[in-house]
Amino acid sequence: MAIKIKAKLFWAQLNETNEMSGKYQVDLAQLSPEAVKELSTLGIKVNKRDDDQYDRGHYITCKSTLPIKATDSNGVPVATDVRIGNGSDAVAVVASYDWEFKGKKGTSPTLNTLVINNLIEYESSDSIPEGVAV
Numbered sequence: 001m002a003i004k005i006k007a008k009l010f011w012a013q014l015n016e017t018n019e020m021s022g023k024y025q026v027d028l029a030q031l032s033p034e035a036v037k038e039l040s041t042l043g044i045k046v047n048k049r050d051d052d053q054y055d056r057g058h059y060i061t062c063k064s065t066l067p068i069k070a071t072d073s074n075g076v077p078v079a080t081d082v083r084i085g086n087g088s089d090a091v092a093v094v095a096s097y098d099w100e101f102k103g104k105k106g107t108s109p110t111l112n113t114l115v116i117n118n119l120i121e122y123e124s125s126d127s128i129p130e131g132v133a134v
Contacts, residue, residue, distance in 0.1 A: 001042065002095035002112050005035040009116070010056055012084035014068040023063040026084075026111070028092055029056035042096040043107035054086065062094065062111040070114040083122035091115045 007028035011018075018025050031039070036046045036058050048058045062068070070078040070090075078084070093113035099106055 002093050003035075003038045003042065004091060004093050005031060005038070007031055007035070007059075007090050007092055008056075008086075009084055009088040009090050010054060010059070010086045012086075012088070012122075014070055014078075014084065014114075015080045018063075021063055023065055024068050025061055025063040026068060026114070027056060027059045027061050028090070028094070028111075029054075029059035031058040031060070039094065039109070042094070042109075043098075044094070044096050044109045045107075060094070060109050062092075062109050064111065068111060068114060070116050072119070073115060073117050078116060078119065082119070084116065085120040085122035088116055088120045089118035091117065 005028065008030040010027040010029045012026040013024055014026060015024070017023055031046065039046050039060060044060060046058050046060055067080070072078060092111055095110050095112055096107050097110050099108060
């Protein structure tokens with residue numbers, strides 16, 4: 001079973017692996033109470049940190065050993081060189097899978113489809129704007 005949810009994207013690393021996990025990943029955040037309830041029925045633990053400076057609210061982290069494919073609302077694939085910034089609006093189809101590793105068991109989310117409706121392109125804080133003399 002899979003569900004469709006609306007989310008804000010945070011820490012999207014769709015085409016490069018995360019240094020800590022070694023996987024491609026993205027946080028689906030600012031989830032509605034309905035989305036939280038539906039994800040819970042799939043056995044997915046939804047996170048919420050009270051001290052979150054990024055205002056992610058309720059969120060899940062989807063990870064993959066393969067690059068995560070995303071499209072825009074017209075079905076056009078998002079270019080692999082585009083870096084997706086925090087707060088981009090998306091619709092995702094999420095399912096779950098059970099796993100067992102080294103005596104531990106759990107249920108994790110799997111991202112079946114990711115459609116980015118409003119892409120905010122990531123800009124590095126150390127980048128220099130055009131036209132600025134250095």
